[in-house]
Amino acid sequence: MRKICALLTALTLLLCMFGGCKKTCQHEWGREKGTFDRFTGVCNLCGAVCEHEWNKKTGACSICKKYCEHTLGTSEEKACEICGYTIPVEVTTDVVGATTEFAVIPHTWDWECPEKGTVERLYYDTDAYGDGTTYHKYVLVYLPYGYNQADTSKKYNVVYFQHANGSNRELILSNRSLNVIDNMFYRSAIEPLIIVCTTFYMDDTSTVAFDGWSEETQSSFQFYKEVTEDILPAVESHYNTYAESCDAEGLIASRDHRAFTGFSRGANCTWNMFCYAFEYFRWYSPMSCNFVGAGKEAFTNEEAFEALKASAEAHPGMPYFIFAASGGDRDIPAVRGQIRDFLSHNYFSYGKDPEKDNFFYLLSDYDHGNYASDYYYNSLQVFFH
Ligand SMILES: [Zn+2]
Ligand SMILES: [Zn+2]
Numbered sequence: 001m002r003k004i005c006a007l008l009t010a011l012t013l014l015l016c017m018f019g020g021c022k023k024t025c026q027h028e029w030g031r032e033k034g035t036f037d038r039f040t041g042v043c044n045l046c047g048a049v050c051e052h053e054w055n056k057k058t059g060a061c062s063i064c065k066k067y068c069e070h071t072l073g074t075s076e077e078k079a080c081e082i083c084g085y086t087i088p089v090e091v092t093t094d095v096v097g098a099t100t101e102f103a104v105i106p107h108t109w110d111w112e113c114p115e116k117g118t119v120e121r122l123y124y125d126t127d128a129y130g131d132g133t134t135y136h137k138y139v140l141v142y143l144p145y146g147y148n149q150a151d152t153s154k155k156y157n158v159v160y161f162q163h164a165n166g167s168n169r170e171l172i173l174s175n176r177s178l179n180v181i182d183n184m185f186y187r188s189a190i191e192p193l194i195i196v197c198t199t200f201y202m203d204d205t206s207t208v209a210f211d212g213w214s215e216e217t218q219s220s221f222q223f224y225k226e227v228t229e230d231i232l233p234a235v236e237s238h239y240n241t242y243a244e245s246c247d248a249e250g251l252i253a254s255r256d257h258r259a260f261t262g263f264s265r266g267a268n269c270t271w272n273m274f275c276y277a278f279e280y281f282r283w284y285s286p287m288s289c290n291f292v293g294a295g296k297e298a299f300t301n302e303e304a305f306e307a308l309k310a311s312a313e314a315h316p317g318m319p320y321f322i323f324a325a326s327g328g329d330r331d332i333p334a335v336r337g338q339i340r341d342f343l344s345h346n347y348f349s350y351g352k353d354p355e356k357d358n359f360f361y362l363l364s365d366y367d368h369g370n371y372a373s374d375y376y377y378n379s380l381q382v383f384f385h
């Protein structure tokens with residue numbers, strides 16, 4: 001009898017080794033405890049694969065904690081066919097006197113994207129400042145996965161991005177931000193485009209605000225000259241863009257395919273671009289800063305509004321869209337106050353349809369951090385349509 005018992009035990013163990021126990025594994029054999037790996041959903045002890053129970057609100061499995069990769073796609077409108085997750089949209093109606101929206105990107109966009117774009121430098125010279133100096137500078141250029149310089153039949157829209165005080169061109173083209181951008185093109189319906197990161201600093205090595213010459217210390221806004229006279233021609237003649245020629249005429253003719261965006265000081269720069277380079281850009285996204293004017297100026301909300309209005313009215317027949325964005329209490333509160341003031345004039349057509357609207361405001365609950373890539377998922381559903 002003992003022998004039979006031993007034999008049965010041995011047989012059971014053997015069966016287990018070949019996977020017979022997997023379905024009934026409680027992930028605890030003797031002293032060893034097994035758990036499902038939250039990235040693979042596989043038990044590290046018995047090798048069983050979790051039979052996921054998806055939470056459609058989070059897109060995560062309640063048993064193994066793995067996040068669904070939504071490989072069949074998901075958006076605000078379309079639920080993932082695997083887990084039921086829909087990209088959530090945060091809506092407010094009582095903050096700026098109009099409905100604000102923020103579509104929150106899924107956690108999985110933080111995971112390493114299998115299709116990465118490339119980042120490279122493009123050098124140019126600028127003597128736009130009239131100080132007798134020619135500055136040798138570069139922009140950092142993001143080329144989406146699949147971009148082929150030799151295929152000139154495929155044209156790309158271009159988004160320009162200006163960084164914040166004390167920051168640099170790498171701000172959104174590194175680490176998490178860059179990966180989110182890759183994932184945005186890989187996992188959503190947003191069409192891949194070129195992103196060009198500019199700097200208003202003259203010294204290439206400087207990332208410190210107020211260190212030497214920089215836009216924010218000037219008495220007037222001059223950076224637009226460098227952008228329109230030197231950066232746009234350099235970029236748009238080099239890459240496969242919609243600009244058929246890179247003189248002023250050709251660049252203005254292709255303005256529908258160009259956006260200017262920026263974060264913090266770069267957002268003020270973006271508001272300024274609306275007033276100084278309107279002909280060259282149709283789309284604007286100032287993120288996390290109100291319009292405070294040029295250089296050391298300090299606009300009142302009324303002055304800021306009048307400046308925007310004057311620029312729009314100086315260019316009849318040229319459509320535009322401002323997609324402003326900021327966070328909540330932990331971001332710059334002046335943004336919300338200014339947006340409320342802007343909208344109270346009933347001058348802009350508020351909404352997200354660029355056929356008839358020209359102004360929208362994204363309100364997140366984020367702080368004054370770099371969430372440009374999160375905000376792009378929202379603004380780029382409006383731009384270039
Ligand atoms: Zn197990
Ligand atoms: Zn699971």
Ligand SMILES: [Zn+2]
Nearest residue numbers: 068070080083
């Ligand atoms: Zn899913």
